[in-house]
Amino acid sequence: MSSSRAPAAEGGAGKLILSPLWNHVEKISKAPGGGGNYKVRCKFCSKIWSGSYSRVKKHFLGGGFGVKECTADPQTLKIFKTEHENALKRKGYVECS
Numbered sequence: 804m805s806s807s808r809a810p811a812a813e814g815g816a817g818k819l820i821l822s823p824l825w826n827h828v829e830k831i832s833k834a835p836g837g838g839g840n841y842k843v844r845c846k847f848c849s850k851i852w853s854g855s856y857s858r859v860k861k862h863f864l865g866g867g868f869g870v871k872e873c874t875a876d877p878q879t880l881k882i883f884k885t886e887h888e889n890a891l892k893r894k895g896y897v898e899c900s
């Protein structure tokens with residue numbers, strides 16, 4: 804049995820819903836300096852970096868500086884993108900092009 808339903812992480816369950824991609828990294832420690840930054844390890848490619856949720860997003864969704872994109876298979880990354888988009892919808896807005 805492999806349940807992917809993660810227990811509520813520190814920081815509050817409400818926050819977790821808006822930040823689903825935290826579920827795919829492991830928080831190793833709080834980064835020095837605070838500000839909501841963490842040292843994290845990707846559960847898929849084992850890459851380690853420090854930063855906020857926006858860097859986690861860039862790792863999985865691409866298009867960022869400072870963080871390499873995840874090398875997980877494209878199918879998996881597509882699921883992450885959907886999770887991210889669903890979270891935005893729950894928040895009450897949709898990113899339009």
Ligand SMILES: [Zn+2]
Pocket residue numbers: 845846847848849850862872873874875
């Ligand atoms: Zn990765």
